[in-house]
Amino acid sequence: MQDIWTEEKQTIRAELEGLIAAKTELTLFQQGHTPRKLQPVAIHNRAKGDILLLEKRGAFPAPPNTSLALYHPPGAPMRGFPAAPVLETATQFGIALPNRIIQIQRRRHPRVNAGPNSKVTFSKQGSQAINNGHIKDISLEGANLTGTFSQHIRQDDRLSPLTLTLRLRFGNYEEVILIPEAAIRRRKDLGKEELELGVHFTLAKNDLNRLDTYLTLRTMELEALAQARARGVKN
Secondary structure (H helix, E strand, C coil), X not given: CEEEEECCHHHHHHHHHHHHHHCCCEEEECCCCCCEEEXXXXXXXXXXXXXXXXXXXXXXXXXXXXXXXXXXXXXXXXXXXXXXXXXXXXXXXXXXXXXXXXXXXXXXXXXXXXXXXXXXXXXXXXXXXXXXXXXEEECCCEEEEEECCCCCCCCCCEEEEEXXXXXXXXXXXXXXXXXXXXXXXXXXXXXXXXXEEEEECCCXXXXXXXXXXXXXXXXXXXXXXXXXXXXXXXC
Protein backbone atom coordinates (compact mmCIF):
# COMPACT_ATOMS: atom_id res chain seq x y z
CA MET A 1 0.00 0.00 0.00
CA GLN A 2 1.39 3.38 -1.05
CA ASP A 3 0.87 6.54 0.96
CA ILE A 4 2.21 10.06 0.55
CA TRP A 5 5.06 10.47 3.03
CA THR A 6 5.62 14.14 2.21
CA GLU A 7 4.90 16.77 -0.43
CA GLU A 8 6.75 19.56 1.39
CA LYS A 9 9.57 20.94 -0.76
CA GLN A 10 11.92 21.57 2.16
CA THR A 11 11.37 18.08 3.60
CA ILE A 12 11.91 16.48 0.17
CA ARG A 13 15.14 18.39 -0.34
CA ALA A 14 16.40 17.49 3.13
CA GLU A 15 15.57 13.82 2.52
CA LEU A 16 17.43 13.82 -0.81
CA GLU A 17 20.44 15.55 0.74
CA GLY A 18 20.44 12.86 3.43
CA LEU A 19 20.43 10.14 0.76
CA ILE A 20 23.37 11.82 -0.97
CA ALA A 21 25.35 12.17 2.27
CA ALA A 22 24.71 8.53 3.24
CA LYS A 23 25.54 7.27 -0.29
CA THR A 24 22.23 5.41 -0.27
CA GLU A 25 21.64 2.97 -3.12
CA LEU A 26 18.39 3.40 -5.04
CA THR A 27 16.52 0.81 -7.09
CA LEU A 28 14.89 2.20 -10.22
CA PHE A 29 11.68 0.34 -11.06
CA GLN A 30 9.54 0.58 -14.18
CA GLN A 31 7.08 -2.10 -15.27
CA GLY A 32 8.44 -4.21 -18.13
CA HIS A 33 12.04 -3.05 -17.63
CA THR A 34 14.92 -4.45 -15.60
CA PRO A 35 15.22 -2.64 -12.25
CA ARG A 36 18.53 -0.81 -12.02
CA LYS A 37 20.80 0.38 -9.23
CA LEU A 38 21.69 4.07 -8.79
CA GLN A 39 23.28 6.36 -6.25
CA PRO A 40 22.24 10.00 -5.78
CA VAL A 41 25.33 12.22 -5.90
CA ALA A 42 24.25 15.87 -6.06
CA ILE A 43 21.43 18.39 -6.46
CA HIS A 44 22.05 20.90 -9.22
CA ASN A 45 20.24 24.25 -9.19
CA ARG A 46 19.04 25.37 -12.61
CA ALA A 47 16.87 28.21 -13.82
CA LYS A 48 14.54 25.69 -15.48
CA GLY A 49 14.20 23.67 -12.26
CA ASP A 50 16.48 21.81 -9.88
CA ILE A 51 17.62 18.30 -10.78
CA LEU A 52 18.86 15.33 -8.79
CA LEU A 53 21.98 13.79 -10.33
CA LEU A 54 22.15 9.98 -10.15
CA GLU A 55 25.19 7.81 -10.77
CA LYS A 56 24.57 4.57 -12.65
CA ARG A 57 25.69 1.24 -11.22
CA GLY A 58 26.69 -0.33 -14.51
CA ALA A 59 25.99 0.72 -18.09
CA PHE A 60 22.34 1.15 -19.07
CA PRO A 61 20.18 3.78 -20.78
CA ALA A 62 17.88 6.03 -18.81
CA PRO A 63 14.29 4.72 -18.85
CA PRO A 64 12.10 6.32 -21.53
CA ASN A 65 9.32 7.22 -19.09
CA THR A 66 8.91 8.14 -15.45
CA SER A 67 10.08 5.37 -13.11
CA LEU A 68 9.97 4.92 -9.36
CA ALA A 69 13.21 5.27 -7.38
CA LEU A 70 13.03 3.13 -4.22
CA TYR A 71 15.17 3.11 -1.09
CA HIS A 72 15.01 1.60 2.38
CA PRO A 73 15.57 4.01 5.31
CA PRO A 74 17.02 2.28 8.40
CA GLY A 75 14.23 1.08 10.67
CA ALA A 76 11.46 2.46 8.46
CA PRO A 77 9.22 1.22 5.61
CA MET A 78 10.48 1.53 2.06
CA ARG A 79 10.13 4.94 0.41
CA GLY A 80 10.26 6.13 -3.17
CA PHE A 81 9.77 9.04 -5.52
CA PRO A 82 9.05 9.55 -9.23
CA ALA A 83 12.13 9.67 -11.45
CA ALA A 84 11.66 11.51 -14.74
CA PRO A 85 15.00 11.72 -16.64
CA VAL A 86 15.83 15.14 -18.09
CA LEU A 87 19.49 14.60 -19.03
CA GLU A 88 21.93 11.72 -19.42
CA THR A 89 25.61 10.84 -19.80
CA ALA A 90 27.33 7.46 -20.04
CA THR A 91 27.68 7.19 -16.25
CA GLN A 92 24.96 9.46 -14.87
CA PHE A 93 21.53 10.88 -15.50
CA GLY A 94 19.55 13.64 -13.93
CA ILE A 95 15.90 13.67 -12.93
CA ALA A 96 13.55 16.50 -12.16
CA LEU A 97 13.49 17.12 -8.42
CA PRO A 98 10.50 15.05 -7.20
CA ASN A 99 7.41 16.81 -5.88
CA ARG A 100 6.50 14.00 -3.48
CA ILE A 101 7.94 11.03 -1.61
CA ILE A 102 5.77 8.00 -1.03
CA GLN A 103 6.00 5.36 1.67
CA ILE A 104 5.24 1.74 0.89
CA GLN A 105 3.55 -0.12 3.73
CA ARG A 106 3.24 -3.88 3.60
CA ARG A 107 1.81 -6.37 6.05
CA ARG A 108 4.43 -7.80 8.38
CA HIS A 109 5.05 -11.11 6.63
CA PRO A 110 2.88 -11.42 3.50
CA ARG A 111 3.39 -14.34 1.15
CA VAL A 112 4.29 -13.15 -2.34
CA ASN A 113 4.32 -15.40 -5.40
CA ALA A 114 7.92 -15.49 -6.60
CA GLY A 115 8.94 -14.68 -10.16
CA PRO A 116 8.69 -17.71 -12.48
CA ASN A 117 12.48 -18.04 -12.78
CA SER A 118 13.19 -17.85 -9.04
CA LYS A 119 15.20 -20.87 -7.94
CA VAL A 120 16.56 -22.48 -4.79
CA THR A 121 19.61 -24.62 -4.05
CA PHE A 122 20.24 -26.33 -0.72
CA SER A 123 21.75 -29.25 1.13
CA LYS A 124 20.22 -31.12 4.04
CA GLN A 125 22.34 -30.58 7.14
CA GLY A 126 24.84 -33.43 7.40
CA SER A 127 24.48 -34.41 3.74
CA GLN A 128 26.62 -33.61 0.70
CA ALA A 129 23.72 -34.01 -1.77
CA ILE A 130 22.69 -30.82 -3.62
CA ASN A 131 18.97 -30.20 -4.16
CA ASN A 132 17.65 -27.79 -6.78
CA GLY A 133 14.13 -26.48 -7.19
CA HIS A 134 11.83 -23.51 -7.56
CA ILE A 135 10.53 -20.92 -5.12
CA LYS A 136 6.74 -21.00 -5.13
CA ASP A 137 6.20 -18.09 -2.77
CA ILE A 138 8.21 -16.21 -0.17
CA SER A 139 7.92 -13.86 2.81
CA LEU A 140 10.45 -12.12 5.05
CA GLU A 141 10.79 -15.20 7.22
CA GLY A 142 9.93 -18.22 5.09
CA ALA A 143 9.24 -19.75 1.69
CA ASN A 144 7.49 -22.63 -0.05
CA LEU A 145 9.82 -24.60 -2.30
CA THR A 146 8.99 -27.21 -4.96
CA GLY A 147 11.16 -29.71 -6.79
CA THR A 148 12.30 -33.31 -7.14
CA PHE A 149 14.11 -33.11 -3.82
CA SER A 150 15.62 -36.06 -1.96
CA GLN A 151 12.91 -38.32 -0.54
CA HIS A 152 15.00 -38.60 2.64
CA ILE A 153 14.10 -35.02 3.60
CA ARG A 154 11.63 -34.86 6.47
CA GLN A 155 9.74 -32.26 8.46
CA ASP A 156 11.93 -30.55 11.11
CA ASP A 157 15.12 -31.31 9.16
CA ARG A 158 17.60 -28.45 8.83
CA LEU A 159 18.84 -27.14 5.50
CA SER A 160 22.34 -25.71 5.49
CA PRO A 161 23.09 -23.70 3.47
CA LEU A 162 20.08 -22.48 1.45
CA THR A 163 20.58 -20.20 -1.55
CA LEU A 164 17.64 -18.21 -2.93
CA THR A 165 17.93 -16.71 -6.41
CA LEU A 166 15.00 -14.30 -6.70
CA ARG A 167 13.97 -12.91 -10.06
CA LEU A 168 11.16 -10.81 -11.51
CA ARG A 169 9.08 -11.79 -14.54
CA PHE A 170 10.65 -9.12 -16.77
CA GLY A 171 14.31 -8.22 -17.26
CA ASN A 172 17.41 -9.70 -15.66
CA TYR A 173 17.15 -8.26 -12.15
CA GLU A 174 17.90 -10.73 -9.37
CA GLU A 175 18.69 -10.90 -5.68
CA VAL A 176 20.79 -13.82 -4.45
CA ILE A 177 20.42 -14.49 -0.73
CA LEU A 178 22.52 -17.07 1.11
CA ILE A 179 20.82 -18.42 4.26
CA PRO A 180 23.16 -20.30 6.62
CA GLU A 181 20.36 -22.44 8.06
CA ALA A 182 16.62 -22.97 7.54
CA ALA A 183 14.14 -25.33 9.18
CA ILE A 184 11.55 -27.44 7.33
CA ARG A 185 8.16 -26.76 8.92
CA ARG A 186 6.01 -28.60 6.36
CA ARG A 187 6.53 -31.40 3.85
CA LYS A 188 3.99 -32.31 1.17
CA ASP A 189 4.30 -35.10 -1.39
CA LEU A 190 3.12 -33.81 -4.79
CA GLY A 191 3.58 -37.13 -6.58
CA LYS A 192 6.11 -38.27 -9.20
CA GLU A 193 8.90 -37.79 -6.62
CA GLU A 194 8.16 -34.06 -6.37
CA LEU A 195 7.95 -32.41 -2.96
CA GLU A 196 6.76 -29.10 -1.60
CA LEU A 197 8.68 -27.86 1.42
CA GLY A 198 7.65 -25.03 3.70
CA VAL A 199 10.79 -23.56 5.29
CA HIS A 200 11.39 -20.97 7.99
CA PHE A 201 14.50 -18.79 8.30
CA THR A 202 15.87 -15.70 10.02
CA LEU A 203 17.90 -13.17 8.02
CA ALA A 204 20.55 -10.65 9.01
CA LYS A 205 19.60 -7.00 8.52
CA ASN A 206 21.26 -6.45 5.11
CA ASP A 207 19.77 -9.63 3.63
CA LEU A 208 16.41 -8.79 5.19
CA ASN A 209 16.44 -5.38 3.46
CA ARG A 210 17.41 -6.95 0.12
CA LEU A 211 14.60 -9.48 0.41
CA ASP A 212 12.20 -6.70 1.36
CA THR A 213 13.25 -4.78 -1.76
CA TYR A 214 12.58 -7.85 -3.92
CA LEU A 215 9.18 -8.44 -2.31
CA THR A 216 8.22 -4.81 -2.92
CA LEU A 217 9.29 -4.95 -6.58
CA ARG A 218 7.57 -8.29 -7.14
CA THR A 219 4.36 -7.02 -5.50
CA MET A 220 4.40 -3.95 -7.75
CA GLU A 221 5.02 -6.16 -10.78
CA LEU A 222 2.10 -8.42 -9.89
CA GLU A 223 -0.18 -5.41 -9.36
CA ALA A 224 0.83 -3.95 -12.72
CA LEU A 225 0.19 -7.30 -14.44
CA ALA A 226 -3.25 -7.53 -12.83
CA GLN A 227 -4.09 -4.01 -14.01
CA ALA A 228 -2.91 -4.85 -17.54
CA ARG A 229 -5.09 -7.97 -17.62
CA ALA A 230 -8.07 -5.96 -16.41
CA ARG A 231 -7.52 -3.63 -19.37
CA GLY A 232 -7.28 -6.60 -21.71
CA VAL A 233 -3.55 -6.17 -22.38
CA LYS A 234 -1.72 -9.45 -23.01
CA ASN A 235 1.62 -10.07 -21.22
